[in-house]
Amino acid sequence: MLIQPQILSLITTHRCTAACDHCCFTCHPGREEAVPVPNLHNYIEQAAEIASMKAVVFTGGECFLLGKHLDELVLTATRNKLRTRFVSNGYWASTPRVAAARLRRMADNGLGEANFSTGDMHAKYVKPAFVINGAVAAAEMGLPALIMVETFSTSQFSFDEFIGDSRLKPLVEAGKIAIKMSPWMQFQGKTSLVYTPAYLKEIDPQRSTGCGTLMNVLAVNPSEDLIACCGLTLEEIEELHLGSLKTRTIKQILRETPDDFIKIWIHLVGPDSVIAYALSLDPTIEVPPNLAHICASCRFMYNHPRIVEVISATPPPFKDDLVRQYAMSLFRPVSEDDLRAGVKMAMRGCNVDDIKTMRKMTLEPA
Numbered sequence: 504m505l506i507q508p509q510i511l512s513l514i515t516t517h518r519c520t521a522a523c524d525h526c527c528f529t530c531h532p533g534r535e536e537a538v539p540v541p542n543l544h545n546y547i548e549q550a551a552e553i554a555s556m557k558a559v560v561f562t563g564g565e566c567f568l569l570g571k572h573l574d575e576l577v578l579t580a581t582r583n584k585l586r587t588r589f590v591s592n593g594y595w596a597s598t599p600r601v602a603a604a605r606l607r608r609m610a611d612n613g614l615g616e617a618n619f620s621t622g623d624m625h626a627k628y629v630k631p632a633f634v635i636n637g638a639v640a641a642a643e644m645g646l647p648a649l650i651m652v653e654t655f656s657t658s659q660f661s662f663d664e665f666i667g668d669s670r671l672k673p674l675v676e677a678g679k680i681a682i683k684m685s686p687w688m689q690f691q692g693k694t695s696l697v698y699t700p701a702y703l704k705e706i707d708p709q710r711s712t713g714c715g716t717l718m719n720v721l722a723v724n725p726s727e728d729l730i731a732c733c734g735l736t737l738e739e740i741e742e743l744h745l746g747s748l749k750t751r752t753i754k755q756i757l758r759e760t761p762d763d764f765i766k767i768w769i770h771l772v773g774p775d776s777v778i779a780y781a782l783s784l785d786p787t788i789e790v791p792p793n794l795a796h797i798c799a800s801c802r803f804m805y806n807h808p809r810i811v812e813v814i815s816a817t818p819p820p821f822k823d824d825l826v827r828q829y830a831m832s833l834f835r836p837v838s839e840d841d842l843r844a845g846v847k848m849a850m851r852g853c854n855v856d857d858i859k860t861m862r863k864m865t866l867e868p869a
């Protein structure tokens with residue numbers, strides 16, 4: 504498979520301290536599935552053998568349930584010259600002191616970045632103050648910290664109060680903590696999720712630049728499948744599952760996986776472009792409204808009974824161009840700076856009032 508992956512995302516477990524409505528993997532405290540710890544170390548070492556690989560992300564479920572093993576995994580990555588990041592709900596950051604002590608152990612092992620999630624669904628299980636404790640502790644240790652806030656039109660999350668926190672606000676304005684909003688996506692949950700037209704319009708142009716994670720990020724799930732992206736809907740798209748790591752190594756799976764034009768197309772232009780082309784061939788395909796998240800479009804695209812079929816029967820005239828463009832992009836060396844460009848952009852320091860205005864756009868008018 505023509506691929507130069509840069510990030511290994513380890514979905515360490517589907518167990519979580521929370522049970523958020525519409526969690527993409529339906530995680531909760533009763534789930535048992537997890538990658539055995541020795542295998543996590545092994546996958547980091549396998550990733551390090553791939554020349555293009557630069558970083559490892561620890562996620563879940565809740566990766567901090569790994570306890571001291573998480574610290575050791577960070578160290579394995581650091582020893583293999585891979586940068587590290589975690590994604591957490593912050594349940595462990597109960598006080599500023601506890602948060603700092605917990606993060607110090609990871610920072611000493613070379614942790615590179617801290618990511619947290621919060622919003623309506625998360626806040627039912629983890630106080631937003633814990634997320635602030637964690638992000639502030641990370642920033643004060645010099646670790647770039649990012650907080651992802653879920654949003655949808657009827658969100659009741661006290662966003663202004665959150666971002667106006669006296670410890671958080673100055674660090675956001677100084678570019679040491681980034682706040683990003685993400686449309687909370689429909690999965691198996693109960694809450695009806697709708698997005699405002701203004702928000703849909705705002706995020707629309709960002710989607711035509713393609714899916715930056717497909718084939719750049721490889722994920723390993725608790726069943727120990729190797730997956731071609733780390734998208735929210737990865738468990739609902741069979742085509743993204745490349746093979747089982749229980750019988751082959753990462754390198755073997757990549758070597759034995761054939762190239763796939765549709766993945767290249769999504770990578771470069773995004774699933775909306777694939778859907779639009781399929782519609783030009785078969786206008787009876789009905790596209791649901793409200794596909795706010797790029798992964799929702801991707802899930803719709805792959806699971807529709809006609810889309811892949813019509814495209815395979817009549818590939819687009821620009822197919823060879825896209826493949827050439829993709830192949831050329833693989834010759835461009837990826838530096839550590841490239842990898843951190845997204846973080847740097849998010850970390851450039853934001854006026855908190857501007858973020859509040861963005862948030863208002865995502866909400867139904869009162």
Ligand code: SF4
Nearest residue numbers: 519521523526564592
């Ligand atoms: S914190 Fe994350 S992994 Fe855990 S239930 Fe919520 S969305 Fe799922």
Ligand code: SF4
Nearest residue numbers: 714717732734798801
């Ligand atoms: S858009 Fe598709 S390929 Fe990209 S991250 Fe989402 S599910 Fe994965």
